[in-house]
Amino acid sequence: MHLLIPAAGMGRRMGSDRNKLLLLVRSQPIISWTLKAAEAASLISWIGIIANPTDWQDLQTIIAKQKLTKPVELIEGGSTRQESVYNGLLALPSAAEQVLIHDGARCLATPDLFDACALSIRHHSGLIAAIPVKDTIKVVDENGIIQTTPDRRRLYAAQTPQGFDVKLLKQCHAEGVRQGWEVTDDAALFEKCGYSVAIVQGEETNLKVTTPQDLAIAEFILQEREWGVGSGE
DSSP states (O other): OEEEEEOOOOOTTTTOSSOGGGSEETTEEHHHHHHHHHHHOTTOOEEEEEEOGGGHHHHHHHHHHHTOSSOEEEEEOOSSHHHHHHHHHHTSOTTOOEEEEOOTTOTTOOHHHHHHHHHHTTSOSEEEEEEEOOSOOOEEOTTSOEEEOOOGGGOEEEEEEEEEEHHHHHHHHHHHHHHTOOOSSHHHHHHHTTOOOEEEEOOTTOOOOOSHHHHHHHHHHHHHHHHTOOOOO
């Protein structure tokens, strides 16, 4: 299974002037933990990191320290996540039929989750890891007035990895460029093109490290795993 890791973002909400994936969690860069999980996943065979060339030297150093056994390719990122993923899709080996896309900032995803998504994409053209929403969600208007309360039994919080048929996702990205669509994840492009997207049970600990508070939570979860307290489920 081929894996693309978008890693071209900056850490503005983190209060950082550099790529947040180079910030440290338990003395290792955030991206290192993502790569550890991908390396340990039995079904991942190739990894592409989509990043700005200014970060390539740092990333090459991290990759060398990880001593990964799987091939890793650096791919130039775009000005948006959507553009970066499209660049990644175009850089995939010609033999790639399915792909997993996983945000580098979700450094707590376990190898089991990667493998579950890699297995499931064999039976679906598109899927996402996701977890049921626990909170009651309110839809509000531009004035902050509640308009409706959706049934939370039908609501899921999207995570990554997200998996797709490569040919179809390339077509969706090309259509997105043509139509000027702006989306926050690849599943939304797939949906806009009329394709179905399945759910794979995600992990409660699979948070996206975005703020300093998230860094602290990630430190705690990784510490628990080292102590054998948490399973990541």
